[in-house]
Amino acid sequence: MILHHFPGGIHPNDEKGLTAHLPVENAPVPERVFLPLSQHIGAPAEPVVKIGDTVKVGDKIAEARGFVSANIHASVTGVVRAIRDYPNVFGRLAPAFEIETTDDAPFHPKKNREDALSLPPQTLIPFIREAGIVGMGGATFPTHVKLSPPEDKPIDTLIINGVECEPYLTADHRLMLEHPSEILEGIVFLHHILGARFTYLAIEANKPDAIKVMEETARDTKINIVSVPKRYPQGAEKQLIKTLTNREVPTGGLPMDVGAVVQNVGTTFAIREAIRWGKPLIERILTVTGRGIKTPKNLRVRLGTPLSEILNLCGGWKTTPGKLIMGGPMMGINQFDTRVPVTKGTSGILLLPRDEVGEYHPHTCIRCGRCVTVCPMGLLPNFLGSFAEFDRFDDAARYHLLDCIECGSCTYICPAKRPLVQMIRYAKGEVLRRRKKAAKK
């Protein structure tokens, strides 16, 4: 198969050796979970239970509000103690359920849809919607929306994303090693829904064992297992589509504009569970890693488990704390409060010791152009950063600010240590806020 080249990209140390060999362990069920009403892109869900109600693991506790939204389910059996503001991953307070656990039993499936492939394709989508599944690679876009493209956007290519290019993280890698048949069944379900002509499972070349296992599992199918070169951000949707199909998603567009749908392997696994067993999204696999944690692990964790519980489970900080990051080092978000819970998009928790973090004193831009060279979206991060710095939001928007995928490659490479992606993120937030306000008038 001929692979194509997306522009830019970088080669950071992948640091996956800390956890790639560690089988996934089940984390104990916490005494309390905190489940935000918004764990996805789109409208927050609307509560359908009230304080004092008893809920069973897997019960729907909040209903999607509108098409672009997602249901929320109880991740434990217990009593709803509060629906209140609680710290979230973005450093803000947002409404969340507090459920006190009374029983740590796992979810028991009530269905076994062995005949799912004999059902009409479109009838499978409501199972996915009902299960509250969103993109688990971090994007958290509701999956049923992605699988319902308008009629004028036919899909001929299904891409399953097993690239996991973010350094340190190994949750998807372990999932492919430990649950290849379930992933394969998920891919078959997705293929049935979309009727795509081409189906690829892309895995970065630094995971030869996962490539081998998936090749053996998919031997008698038409699924193409593709080893893609190790280059960050190879796992970003638009870059992966370019690599596999040579198609370019237009500015402001979506993969469906070029006939493609991309689903992460974790999402594909969750889709299989939802269709086959009627299992909602109540838990996920994540990597706890970095040289700051005593015992790195890959863990299966109930959603809503506070960070503090996970850190305790892994022995806590090994040395003087530097940074605590939800996600990986490139696209993750710094955390300052260990009450923050694991949500549907939490792929990892990274602890960096103080001596690895260093102090950054940004200088003025020296116009070296390195950020421009590495930007995988062909943007001018130096200009975007400066526009953001001086609140020139209209200029930033004219320079395609909203096309930035926040990969962090520009910040990584900048010799002047300018916090480019942070400034760009700030400007994107402001531009979107102003557009929303203008649309309401």
Ligand code: SF4
């Ligand atoms: S963060 Fe945005 S501007 Fe910077 S390299 Fe990535 S896509 Fe380009």
Ligand code: SF4
């Ligand atoms: S890499 Fe940094 S110093 Fe070089 S052009 Fe970009 S912003 Fe300026």
